[in-house]
Amino acid sequence: MTGPVNLASKLALFSEHWSPKIVTGFNGNDVMVVKAKGEFNWHSHPETDDFFLVLKGRLTIKLRDGDVVLGPGEMYVVPKGVEHCPVAEEETHLLIIEPAGTPNTGDPATAVTKVQV
Amino acid sequence: MTGPVNLASKLALFSEHWSPKIVTGFNGNDVMVVKAKGEFNWHSHPETDDFFLVLKGRLTIKLRDGDVVLGPGEMYVVPKGVEHCPVAEEETHLLIIEPAGTPNTGDPATAVTKVQV
Numbered sequence: 377m378t379g380p381v382n383l384a385s386k387l388a389l390f391s392e393h394w395s396p397k398i399v400t401g402f403n404g405n406d407v408m409v410v411k412a413k414g415e416f417n418w419h420s421h422p423e424t425d426d427f428f429l430v431l432k433g434r435l436t437i438k439l440r441d442g443d444v445v446l447g448p449g450e451m452y453v454v455p456k457g458v459e460h461c462p463v464a465e466e467e468t469h470l471l472i473i474e475p476a477g478t479p480n481t482g483d484p485a486t487a488v489t490k491v492q493v
Numbered sequence: 494m495t496g497p498v499n500l501a502s503k504l505a506l507f508s509e510h511w512s513p514k515i516v517t518g519f520n521g522n523d524v525m526v527v528k529a530k531g532e533f534n535w536h537s538h539p540e541t542d543d544f545f546l547v548l549k550g551r552l553t554i555k556l557r558d559g560d561v562v563l564g565p566g567e568m569y570v571v572p573k574g575v576e577h578c579p580v581a582e583e584e585t586h587l588l589i590i591e592p593a594g595t596p597n598t599g600d601p602a603t604a605v606t607k608v609q610v
Contacts, residue, residue, distance in 0.1 A: 451517070451524070
């Protein structure tokens with residue numbers, strides 16, 4: 377558990393893309409900020425829904441049956457098991473929430489290590 | 494599960510204070526927006542952490558050992574069991590997340606019914 381969190385200040389601490397940083401915890405979930413740019417990979421999370429809130433920029437979440445496009449102040453929850461591929465043409469800042477230990481790529485072999493900032 | 498959610502559009506659908514509205518779900522949690530103004534009540538949630546993100550305005554979360562003051566883009570998680578009292582001098586808009594069924598006042602007898610918008 378951490379103190380009050382200023383999301384913009386946390387985002388200013390790093391520059392790499394698609395590397396979620398933990399800013400606090402909530403009932404066993406990691407609350408994270410991430411900078412997105414370019415296309416991530418198609419993946420799914422068999423055990424958890426995937427929470428996306430756009431703080432800045434524009435995120436397209438490709439789904440097999442259509443795209444979801446989100447601007448600032450817009451959010452979407454990808455249901456567990458649903459394949460998706462996030463894409464950001466410009467650098468986009470996100471708040472995401474996942475149970476601690478969830479691999480960001482859907483696969484522990486390729487997942488980045490999530491560190492706290 | 495619902496589609497993409499524009500938080501400002503959801504907040505425009507109602508005017509009452511301290512009455513959380515469910516906008517989507519995430520792993521059995523209700524994701525809600527709420528308009529805060531004035532002082533809520535001192536309470537705690539023995540079974541869950543309490544997630545606050547300020548979207549607009551300014552929220553003071555009074556705690557027994559000091560206050561946390563949050564502006565837009567700032568968040569705080571009140572640990573489970575910790576007494577707190579949210580206060581907003583001006584109308585303040587929040588994103589909050591709690592396990593479905595959590596009473597907003599900490600007490601089912603006085604809790605509001607959370608409806609989806």
